[in-house]
Amino acid sequence: MNVHDVSGQAIAGIGRFTPLDARDRDMWARLVRFCANEPRAFERDPQVGHVTASAFVLSPDLTSVLLTHHAKLDRWLQLGGHCDGIQDACFNATKEAYEESGLSHIRLLTPEVFDVDVHEIPASAKEPAHLHYDVRYLFVAEAGEPLVSEESHALAWVPLDQLGEEAESVAVLARKWPLWRERLDL
Template identity: 45%
Template sequence: MQDQLIVLLKAHQPADATEAAHLQKTLDFVTRTEKCCSRQTLAGHVTASAWILSPDRTRALLTHHKKLNRWLQLGGHMDADDASVQAAATREAQEESGMHDLHLVHSALFDVDAHNIPARQNEPEHYHYDLRFLLQAQRLDFSVSEESHDLAWVDLSTLTDEKNNISISRMAKKTLQTKHDAK
């Protein structure tokens, strides 16, 4: 898996200087850490996320995460039996949304983010090196899992404000730019 991740990371084109710094930090970690996907790696680990677009690609599905008490994209930890990071992102999206007809738009990375996770109970502070993939839903209905307070479809245009989570804002801007470029 480590070699696959290095290839994905080296092929990714960051959107801005902030994402470029996250990409370099993640590439450095993955290159030097054999068990980079294992939760047992206490300094941090690779996680897999899904930026899920509505069928008309005007909204993104966000989760109000229970543990972090923030609105975020869906995603989480990789399992030992995940065939790829893309499969992990899709699995996490399905588990957290109840949606099983999600389409992976492209196998390439959509976004990269490295962020600190605060210590909780028996888990020390550590980093998540989050690899994000673009998925599209075929329908709008979802179910809220035990990991979330709620899920919501949010208009992309409202997510571009820098006052929101910066990485959510960056992904919304990328999505809107791609729509604009396609016209």
């Protein structure tokens, strides 16, 4: 795997990603290097960091995203979680979206990776600070009402035009969505 020119390259267990800007290229290059050099990339090991998988679940009318007020981090975030050794990020994103939302039917909009966000998770009493190599996919809710899970304080449909008020890791959806909507011909 050529870790110097990584645009559009696929990673086993993750898929293909087409960077849109310098931030995307940097995040993807970091993920490619990590997966190429860490044989336990999908395992939950805070000593080396790990791949996580997230779902941006859009409302049926494609105008809002379902966010969770994360209990441990005390922030509004997209749905998602650890891969726990399962080397299929899209499957993990799907599983986490169902578990954390209570929705009865969601649909993957594209198997292509929507976004990558490498970020530090602060140290806790149980784990040292470590990196999450978060791989994000796009979904749309087709049926069901969101139900709060044990991992969150609340769930909310947040209009995409209000995401600028959220953390950059979530606000990225509002910035990228118009281009993706056109690409997906929605």
